[in-house]
Amino acid sequence: MTLLKVEDLTIKFKSRQGVVKAVDNLNFELAQGSSLGIVGESGSGKSVTSLTIMGLLQNANTEITGNIDFDGLDLLKLSPNEMRKIRGNSISMIFQEPMTSLNPLHTCGKQIMEPILIHQKEVSKQEAKKHAIELLRMVGIPSPEQRFHEYPHQMSGGMRQRIMIAIALACNTKLLIADEPTTALDVTIQAQILDLMNSLKKKRDMSIIMITHDLGVVKEMCEKVVVMYTGQIVEKSPTELVFADPLHPYTKGLLNAIPKISNKVERLEAIEGTVPDALNMPSGCSFHPRCKYATEKCTLEVPTLFQLEDGREVKCFIYDGSEKGDDVNAAK
């Protein structure tokens, strides 16, 4: 069953220097109980996408078009009041920096109780407290009855991130959006948190969107991967295939740029150049100034997302029409 379907999502910011397209024509779907990784470097539009799904990106300078279908509801058409009933209830989010996203003036217990008391009116304070302690235990915090009364500054980074997860799971979460949940943590703590998220996902039949720049985390957590570059999807494919046989030159470049412990190389293959300025995008394919395989066509025309026979999609002329796949648009 499809839980989330994002169609033609485009997000534009108006700034003094001009209009910036942060996300450009994004399409993806997510089945219930499955996990999707959104990979990209800073500025690729991955966090903006997640904030939009959460309905947290609304102001006069933002223009959002497209559809976000969640469990039969079009999230972009909901009123702020209706959205508030969903946010923190059936869709929750874990943020990157657990220190800045927790309120330093309230105890951790109070912050876990908050979504329960807001979304489940029939629950009394006592019951909510019991549930919060249960949640603390579930996310692996020792002596939860005492920890309930502690403030965020009394906890370590890993514990704070566990508190964030407990808050996110306080209600009947169907979709959990995790925006770089382990980037600020040490590897041994990261392993604990990923392990916890995986087991909770199975237990609750929850869907997870994992936003990260760490391909290793994606490999461990996700069934499908979307690779983003300058606000566009450049590759969409099942996780094993992305690592075994990456298609897009950018994905290939990213994988080559990471040092691998099991496979020693003399020199890393860096992707030359930098991500282009959002106000000054190159013509044609936005990756062509950094691409090894770029031809003249790439500098002039924008490739569409081509679908290969095995269901993978890639935005690159190398895979255009010919023997490897069919143009999605031509098929239509």
Place this chain on the structure above:
Amino acid sequence: MLQNNTNSIATVSNDTGTENILEVSHLKKTFHIKSPDGKKGLLRAVDDVSFTIKKGETFSLVGESGCGKSTLGRTLLGLYTPDQGSEILFNGEDITNFSKSKRKNFAKKAQLIFQDPSACLNPRRTIKQILLEPFKIHKIQNGEAKIKELMDMVGLASRFLDRFPHEMSGGQKQRVGIARALALNPELIVCDEPVSALDVSIQAQVINLLEDLQKQLNLTYLFISHDLSVVHHISDRVAVMYLGKIVELTTRDELYEKTQHPYTKSLLSSVPDISDEHREKIILTGDVPSPSNPPAGCRFHTRCPVAMDICKTKEPDFIQTGSKHFASCHLHIK
């Protein structure tokens, strides 16, 4: 105990005949702290650490946050004063009791590259002003010509000289940080997490640049990082730190292939690797204990999956366990 330590230093020292640029023995750095309830206490950030670094090699320090790796790096540069009894020999001279003028001279030879390139460049100065600073301080003529050379060396066009840090990307700022460290032809550079704030594709560019510069200028790196894949790529030898102590020290290949210390094993298994190889994951329970109140006995015993009774009471010595391998674990003490 003391004798044992002296033994190990003699052997931790180099065996290939190359000159040592840095010899550290019994280095301790204690901070005086005050807990929230007003009690005074001691935090041993670096606790009796000994090692040597050879000329031209890349020596890495890995460990989780709070293990003392950055404190160690900074103490080696004289930015912190180590405790009494510590000895840091740089090219044979003890830097812990340098006079002011000697200290200034030492700064030319040992430099630091910082983690966050945005935080270490003065936002109100142009790149040119930032890069001229070392030449001004040390009263060296001809700085203008030198900075053009430096910019070229780190792969930045000279048009960037008139820009402010906020007009540059993270990767470009880190290149400026590297150029500034190189300005006075140093011999030793302490790289404190130089790539962890950068995007993956930029990270590879900066690592390649650091490697090229090392070959070109015969630099010695002390590379501090928590990223075990990067450390594996760049290092010749690696020391693993836990709560202020080095728990394992060996060559890069030995560390990753013949891991001895259980902490190193779990660290390595926790790295999400993108290769196909399926590894058994050792997930440690709990957090790193506070360095102001480290556990008795072996400091790792509270999280160690193979802890024995002796680990709770007796601290293991840091001993030689192979031809180039040193570790402190009761499992490897025969």
